[in-house]
Amino acid sequence: MPGHRIAVSVRIKPCDQPALAPDARGAIVTSDGKLFDRINAVVTGSDQKIAFDAIASPLLDKLRDGYSCTLLAYGQTGSGKTHTMFAPPGALTESSLSESGEECLGIFPRIAFELLNEGGDDCLGGRTLHASAIEVYQDNAYDLLADRAPLQVGTKSVGRQVGGRGAIIANASKEVSAGSQHFGVHPPHCQCMKCFKRQEKEREEREARKNARLDPVNHASKKQQPASSHPPTEKVLKSFVTVGEELVVLTTPQDIMRLARTIELTRTTVGHNLNARSSRSHCLVHLYSVERIGDKVLKKQLLFADLAGSERILKSGVEGVAALQAMANNKSLATLGKVIRALGTNAAHVPYRDSMLTMLLRSSLEGQSSTFVVVNVAADREYSDETLRSLEFGERMAVVKIVRIKVVGQQCLDARKVDALRDELRVLNDGIERLRLDDLDIGIFHDQAIQSEVRSLKNNIRRRDELSNAAKRIRTKVAENAASDADRQQLARDATEVGNLDNIIMMQKTIPVQRGAVQTIWLGPSPEYSTAISRFKEIEDALAFS
Secondary structure (H helix, E strand, O other): OOOEEOEEEEEEEOOOOOOOEEOOOOOEEOOOOOEEOOOOEEEEOOOHHHHHHHHHHHHHHHHHOOOOEEEEEEEEOOOOHHHHHOOOOOOOOHHHHHHOOOOOOOHHHHHHHHHHHHOOOOOOOOEEEEEEEEEEEOOEEEEHHHOOEEOEEEEOOOOEEEEOOEEEOOOOHHHOOOOOOOOOOEOOOOOOHHHHHHHHHHHHHHHHHHHHHHOHHHHHHHHHOOOOOOOHHHOOOOOOEEEOOOOEEEOOHHHHHHHHHHHHHHOOEEEEOOEEEEEOOEEEEEEEEEEEEOOEEEEEEEEEEEOOOEOOHHHHOOOOHHHHHHHHHHHHHHHHHHHHHHHHOOOOOOOHHHOHHHHHOHHHHOOOOEEEEEEEEEOOHHHHHHHHHHHHHHHHHHHOEEOOOOOOOEEOOOHHHHHHHHHHHHHHHHHHHHHHHOOOOOOEEOOOOOHHHHHHHHHHHHHHHHHHHHHHHHHHHHHOOOOOHHHHHHHHHHHHHHHHHHHHHHHHOOOEOOOOOOOEOEEEOOHHHHHHHHHHHHHHHHHHOO
């Protein structure tokens, strides 16, 4: 099956004296004469419709052809990634739809509008749209639609889950060095016995596959075996997915604007010398287009990845927490660069597991999606070095070949199956409530933990959750332009207190059971509660997409 190269576009942020511009062929020549010609489109100026037509129209064509799609926005801080993907700051309001229409809106809301307008035109039962939004902050995954609730990330094919701070392996939390910064869960570099055995088993399986390829007798016997009955479109690739994120239904343009506004308000940002509102995290928005055709359901996914900007701390002038955020972003972007180089050179090993971002982008880079990239650059001469690095990243992306796989329709759930899932949902809900009464939603505590410390930790977690829920309600009002000045002041106070409680809780979870002991009072999430929540979300999603 022939491969297709990743489509790369470049958007140049306008300035008074640009140091680069496209030539007559559509290639880019930098001030020092370096040529970049593996570019599908170059967009100059601030017109959002021109950018949409050049960057997103080919993506929509692929979606209509039956493929899931991904759009990545990459570039240095302040180069216009969020502007391209969403809109300028403050423009994502419902009132802007009536005042200026779609003039200032970016690619995500425009594509969502297009799909909303197409619903019901070409398939029986119409099209429904669902969305979720994930923030990758300091190598942890959070749900932007659930007030940044932490998310687990896992793959069934490997049999392990990677949580916000490492891997959670069943019945193994007591073996982790609980005094470490990973709070009782397994980091990627963990060397406990269970992780060591798993790594050894994976190594032996890799060696067995390698020997099978090198063994001519075995190779000949494989040739004599009958071909698989599964068509190429049913190829199964290992991929990482988030577990338990909140889904919202999009039925009107106002729903889309509220979603985008909520993402803008909830995402971690900070101001610095290069950008008054710099995103300090990667934002991954999943838009699910579900079409019902006869007795089949076709579920296509669009992933919009607004990556955090690469940043030179000496230029941005950030300090303290903001500097740590910049280093974390640069590290994850460097890992993405390693993954792209490995894919471009057909390396035997691709380091997807080295960061949360690359794990979540794995399916987009391995063929389960038709992938597009927009590289945002600043044309100012003072940023020529950063622009050169961004363009080089785009060149490496353009070399990567992927074999795209069409989405296959799934059989619709019959009425009996739907009723059975709803019954299971009610049973699960009752069980989850009982687990919460036993505080198992907070986690598991050591038998020898001092009870006053346990109570203090539980109270702080409950207080933080209460404040988070209150903040979420106010953010909803802000997104709907219904918040008063008093609401905004209360939101700021709640956010500050939640941040303080997060720091206190983080420290409390690492309190040792006894002075000098390795074990901590908090042993990690409750497997029973985590399993129940995961199954509850799984059934909710199945019913939503049926």
